[in-house]
Amino acid sequence: MNIVFRYLIRQIMVSMVAVSGILLLVFMSGRFIKYLGNAAEGEIPAGVLFSIMAYRFPGFLELILPLGLFIGILLAYGRMYLESEMTVLFACGVSDRQLLAKTLIGCVPVMLVVASMSLYVSPWGMKQVEAIFNEARTATEFEMLAPGRFQDFTSGSRVTYTEALSDDKRQLQGVFIAEYDRNGEGVTLITAESGSQLIDQETGSRFLILENGGRFQGRPGNLDYNVTRFEAYGLKVMGGEAGSRELEEGISTKVLWQSDDLEDRALLHWRFSLPLIVPIVTLLAVRLSRVNPRQGRFFHLLPAMLVYITYLGLLIVARDALADGKVPEWIGMLWVHVIFLALGLWLQFGPAWLYKRRLEKEARAHA
Numbered sequence: 629m630n631i632v633f634r635y636l637i638r639q640i641m642v643s644m645v646a647v648s649g650i651l652l653l654v655f656m657s658g659r660f661i662k663y664l665g666n667a668a669e670g671e672i673p674a675g676v677l678f679s680i681m682a683y684r685f686p687g688f689l690e691l692i693l694p695l696g697l698f699i700g701i702l703l704a705y706g707r708m709y710l711e712s713e714m715t716v717l718f719a720c721g722v723s724d725r726q727l728l729a730k731t732l733i734g735c736v737p738v739m740l741v742v743a744s745m746s747l748y749v750s751p752w753g754m755k756q757v758e759a760i761f762n763e764a765r766t767a768t769e770f771e772m773l774a775p776g777r778f779q780d781f782t783s784g785s786r787v788t789y790t791e792a793l794s795d796d797k798r799q800l801q802g803v804f805i806a807e808y809d810r811n812g813e814g815v816t817l818i819t820a821e822s823g824s825q826l827i828d829q830e831t832g833s834r835f836l837i838l839e840n841g842g843r844f845q846g847r848p849g850n851l852d853y854n855v856t857r858f859e860a861y862g863l864k865v866m867g868g869e870a871g872s873r874e875l876e877e878g879i880s881t882k883v884l885w886q887s888d889d890l891e892d893r894a895l896l897h898w899r900f901s902l903p904l905i906v907p908i909v910t911l912l913a914v915r916l917s918r919v920n921p922r923q924g925r926f927f928h929l930l931p932a933m934l935v936y937i938t939y940l941g942l943l944i945v946a947r948d949a950l951a952d953g954k955v956p957e958w959i960g961m962l963w964v965h966v967i968f969l970a971l972g973l974w975l976q977f978g979p980a981w982l983y984k985r986r987l988e989k990e991a992r993a994h995a
Contacts, residue, residue, distance in 0.1 A: 632722060637734040639704040640697070644738070647703070648689075648696030655688055656681060668774055676760050683753035683760075687877065690745035690902050695936065697738050698909040701731065702932055705917035712921070728914050728976060735910040743903035747881045754878035773797060790823075798825045803838060805863070817844040820861070834865040894951035897960040901943055904965050909936065911972035939968050 660681055667674040708714045717727070773779065775793040780786065791802030800823040807816040820841030827834050838861045846853035876895060884896040916932040946961040955963075 632717065633730045633734075636704075636727075636730055639708070640700050640731070640734060642700075643704045644693075644696045644700030647699045648692050651692045651696060652688055655692065656685070659684065659688075668777065672761065674774070680757055680760055683756040686745045686750040686753045690742050690750055693738055693742050693745075694902070694905045694909055697735060697906060698913050698932070698936055699929075701910065701913035702917045702929060705914065706919050706928060709917065709919045710921050724976070724980075728911070731914050732907060732910055735906055739903050739906040742906055746899045746902040751878055751880050755880075758878045773800075800824070800836075803841070814845070814847050818842070818861070818863070825865070826862075836863045836865050837861070838863065890953055891951045893957055894947045897950060897957075898943070898947050901961050901965065905939070905943075908965060908968050908972060909939070911976060912936075912968065915972065915975040935968075935971075939964070942967075 660677070663672065663677055663680055666672050667677060672680075705714070708717075773788065773790060773793055775790055778787055778789045780788075785808050787806045789804040790800040793800055801821070803818070803820045803823045805818040807818070809815070818838065818841060820838035822840065823836050823838045825834060826837050838858070840859060841857075841861065843856040843858065843861065844853050845856075876891070879892065879895070881896065881899060884892045884899075887893065887896075912935060913932065916928055916935070919928050942964045943961055946955065946964050949955045950957065950960055
């Protein structure tokens, strides 16, 4: 039985790793493209993109691993049913209950990984992402500049454009700056062939020194513009306001446990629900993986995925209901797990129970 157990778990894990890898690539690529767009718009520095993705990785993993395990069992056991390997195992004395028990034991490491990610690692990672976003808000215009793009700074009162920017972000070529008055009536346009960054050693203030350009100041629609030509012009570079962005997912589990806020309690229930998904979807997948060789290996995937999507969707609905106070906390999201646990138990043992009841009725009828 140990050899059979190792073989079954190996088949499941190989399929789970392959499926989870593909899903991680898809979801993380979509998120990376979003952050890449933010970096191109100057909202976050380009140099922190990979750090953000690394800190977000546990958050993706906690959601994808249960789905990867679910699909992995469907694919692995579906292939074994299709190639009559399961028929051989059952003929050698392996029962349905033994198959289920061995599979549930094999899913325990996955459940522990998901629990550690959900309760500890993922909140820590989101806390680091929160710190990166807040630090980006305090960055100077130089640190956020991207060549070839018009970027607004200081709450939209200044728009900056540069054709080229050195790697250390100290030298600019082809500079255009538009500054608007606070009342929005006046505008100042500055153009220069080049620019460089100067740091005052005493005060730490940063200045942009523009060379060989012009300054045009006036009100749009009027002709009384003040035009100034210069060889060198200094412009103070302002830093962003202190960052204070807080991400809900970055709150530690300990803080959520001590909080009385409904949204915090709902998030706490959600974190405990993620590892509970693993054994329940394992129970469902073992039964749903049974396939007739004539139907093909992927015949059962569509109804099985509909079951999983319904499960996850109801969990999201239960979380929102708990956050709105529509569901008592002692019930929380447990009712969703109970429903699908009952469904899994019925799929696993219900047909055999009904068959046994029918035989008993026939026996009493012939007695």
